[in-house]
Amino acid sequence: QTLNQLLTEMDGFDNHKGIVVLAATNRPDSLDPALLRPGRFDRRIPVELPDLAGRKAILELHAKDVKTQPPIDLSAIARATPGASGADLANIINEGALRAVRMGRSRAMQEDFEESVEVVIAGQQRKSTVLSDHEKQVVSYHEIGHAIVAASMKEGAPVTKITIVPRTSGALGYTMQVEEDEKFLTTRQEALDKLAVYCGGRAAEELIFNEMTTGAANDIEQATKLARNMITRFGMSEEFGMMALGTVQNAYLNQDTSLTCAPGTAEHVDEAVRKLIEDAHSRALQILKENKFKLHELARYLYKKETITGQEFMTLLKRENPLMPPKPQA
CATH class of the missing domain: 1.10.8.60 (Helicase, Ruva Protein; domain 3)
Incomplete structure (x- = not known):
């Protein structure tokens, strides 16, 4: 009834009245086609997030x-x-x-x-959360793990800040990366690099403490989402090539995707996603093994200071250490 009344009212406008009708929605996919035909809401202006x-x-x-x-x-x-x-x-x-x-x-x-x-x-800094000594060490190694893997990527965004101060969002620490310039396209290699950075925290925990904690939950979620998108939406897998296997539910809200393929294919997709993440994890582990000395040094520094800038991190990472065995010349 509301829709019919609206259409009737809009048809009643005379061309000489100089009336412009504006409307806004974040669900353009669910609008009635009758509303969008010429003479009614016939011009669509998408308002994207600002660049x-x-x-x-x-x-x-x-x-x-x-x-x-x-x-x-x-x-x-x-x-x-x-x-x-x-x-x-x-x-x-x-x-x-x-x-x-x-x-x-x-x-x-x-x-x-x-x-x-x-x-x-x-979220705000959560002063009431007091981590035990061991937990604080684990979080330090976790965050430095992310940062070292990120710093070893050629095209990656530079690390700008690392902190192990708990936040109200539930994060016990985080590593912040900021791109120099805004990017609108991501290459397959950049996506793979990003996956390795997501795996860096868990890899550091395994390498140093030989155990897993719940601290990597968000990393795992992000890595899985990216790997699944690479295969189902971006056509970045050799097995499926340029075949769309998923559709975006709502481009204007949360951009959730749903699979549009046979159950057998969905199993192959899961396997391909697992393989991508496994390879990224192995790569992160390898980078951290090669930089184990720096991992210890930086994690101890972060443990003491709790928050360090990207500049401090890079200075320490690049600094030659007299105790460190010399790198073999290529």
Whole structure:
């Protein structure tokens, strides 16, 4: 009834009245075709998540209302927030201002906004969570495992921060990577590199403590999702080639995919996904074995400092150590 009434009302508009009707939805796939025919809602304008320039402009807009202490580099914040919506970016500026007030300052600084990016991504620092000594060590090795594997990738995004301070999202620590420039295409090799980075944390735990913990749950989820997409959506497997085996349920909301293939093929897909992750895990393990000395050194440093910058990490990683056996010359 509502739809019929709406169609009737829209048909009643006279061309001379100068009335434009606008409507918004995040479920364009479920709209009635009668609504979309010429003369009704005949022009569709997809509003995607903002790109780098868009994010910077949105941050600048919201930062006008906040007293800031120069220098403020909002393009660095924009680079660190790919996939953030306008509301997320407004929240980042707001959180930065709140942090400045909590610290007893009348103006927000660059570090406030950088910390607020982490608050929006990973949640507030959870001071009440006190890890035991052993757990803290495990988390240190886990995060440095990710970082060393990430640093050994030629095309990977540089590591910008590593922390083992627990967050309210449930994360006990995380490694932050930020791309230099925005990327819209990912090669197969880059996807494989990303898989290896996801496996780096668990690989470090196995290598050093010879045990597994629940800490890699999110990594496993992300790796499985990426590997499945590589095979079912991106045509990056030799076995299936350029064959779409899944469809995206809703492009505007959570982008969940469902398999559209025979049960026998689905089994092969699962096997191919397992193989991709297994290879990535072996690769991560190999990288960490080759850099075991640095893994120990960096994990001890992170354990002591709790949060280190990407610059500190790279300086220590590249530093020659007199106790370390010399690398064989190629």
